[in-house]
Amino acid sequence: MSLPVVSSQTADEAYEDPLDLIEEIDRLKIEKDATILAHFYVDGDIQDIADFTGDSLKLARDAVNVTTSTILFSGVHFMAESAKILNPEKKVLIPDLLAGCSLAESCPADKLAEFQQRLRGEGRDVVTVAYINTSAAVKSLCDWIVTSGNAREIIDRVPADREILFVPDQHLGRYLEEVSGRKMILWPGACMVHEIFSLQDMLRAKRNTPGSMVIAHPECPHNILEHADFIGGTEKLRRHVMSFEEPQTFLVATDAAMIHAFEKSAPQHTFVPVPGIMTDSGETCACNRCPHMARNTLAKVRDCLKNGEPEIHWQPYFDKAQDVLQRSLLD
Ligand code: SF4
Incomplete structure (x- = not known):
């Protein structure tokens, strides 16, 4: 790629x-x-x-x-x-x-509606939980919207006897399965930025920087998360680094632009972006940024x-998306 x-x-x-x-x-x-x-x-x-x-x-x-x-x-x-x-x-x-967002694009609304229809045809009454990184058209087809900050709490609210379809991020879904103990049907989507971290380079950087800690976003694949010292959404990561008073070195497995917020919140630390994997053209992305x-x-x-533009204009499916967004994020 x-x-x-x-x-x-x-x-x-x-x-x-x-x-x-x-x-x-x-x-x-x-x-x-x-x-x-x-x-x-x-x-x-x-x-x-x-x-x-x-x-x-x-x-x-x-x-x-x-x-x-x-x-x-x-x-x-x-x-x-x-x-x-x-x-x-x-x-x-x-x-x-x-x-746009590669993750949101990995779950088009028509494909999701088709899949939900198929599950209903099999007599499976699933609760659809969507990560916020989805289009409004997809949100309008879902029961709950979650962010990496509140996902665990919302999953816990779904009655234990209901099957959950989690869209679109398979890595976040797998991580949530682990922390919540709930088995879910996972949509096979992923974020192009978080998928690209190089495990090998991350382990090398960790070895070469004794005492350093890896902090990772749950959109990263399992092989990165299993070597992370702390996993969380961006706000949770920011609060985590702020909790250390003594200077530390953190290896950061999320978008490298996040380092700006870390440095402002906890200037006593050193933040090093985890390198990306080798690209088809033979280059290593040393600084993962969302294009x-x-x-x-x-x-x-x-x-x-x-x-006064580009402007986001109201679409007919926003009404349904509004119900689910308000219920999930504001109530
Ligand atoms: S970092 Fe990934 S999930 Fe976030 S906006 Fe970019 S493509 Fe989407």
């Missing part, structure tokens, strides 16, 4: 001084009555100008407390969709409409505020 080129400034963007862009964004935020939400996986300079930063769960909850008429969501499409669904009366903007998150740049944030 060859990796896409990732950069904070895309090739077709002319160079602009980041300080000028930040000044313009601050001015536009007031002029357009906008609040900026930024995921931990976008570039650090965008996180620094955001009003709220966090993981999917925290940002979904922050979105409902926004008081301005406009939300600019710097992240990927399904996150901006969730912000719109939870705030139908607000204008929700996303800096780049093409910022979709990397579509967010300061220039696009500025343009999006200025032009």
Whole structure:
């Protein structure tokens, strides 16, 4: 598999001084009555100008407390969709409409509906639990939505005599099976970023840095998770590193942009990204970055505020997705 080129400034963007862009964004935020939400996986300079930063769960909850008429969501499409669904009366903007998610795309709504129909045909009355990294169309077909932060709690709420279909992340699903003791039907999806960590290089880095600890996101495959010293969603990882007062070295098996948030929260530590596997072209990805998150740049944030687009518009299936999102994340 060859990796896409990732950069904070895309090739077709002319160079602009980041300080000028930040000044313009601050001015536009007031002029357009906008609040900026930024995921931990976008570039650090965008996180620094955001009003709220966090993981999917925290940002979904922050979105409902926004008081301005406009939300600019710097992240990927399904996150901006969730912000719109939870705030139908607000204008929700996303800096780049093409910022998708390989994991969400691995579970198309029509395929899920077909599979659910087949299970019903077999007389199996399953409860469908979806990771938040899914399109709104998929959410509208599900009973519960979870994030890596609340998945265990929601799984525990499903009555023990009901079968669970977990979509779309097979690795997170397998991890949840282990921690909850519940067997589930797992959709075979995966995230392109978390799938690519090199176990061999991670073990070598650990050996070469005595005392270091591996912290990993549960979207990583089992072979990485079984060597991790701590597993958690991004917010849980951030709190974990903050709990150590003495300087430590952490080997980070999640999107390397997360290191910006770690360094801000726990500057006493050293954070080293776990290297990725060798690509088809023979290169090693030393710094795993989500190419979709990397579509967010300061220039696009500025343009999006200025032009009032791209905007997330209400779709008919948002009504059903709204019920399940509110019940799962806000109640
Ligand atoms: S890191 Fe993976 S799961 Fe997260 S947005 Fe990127 S492709 Fe999707």
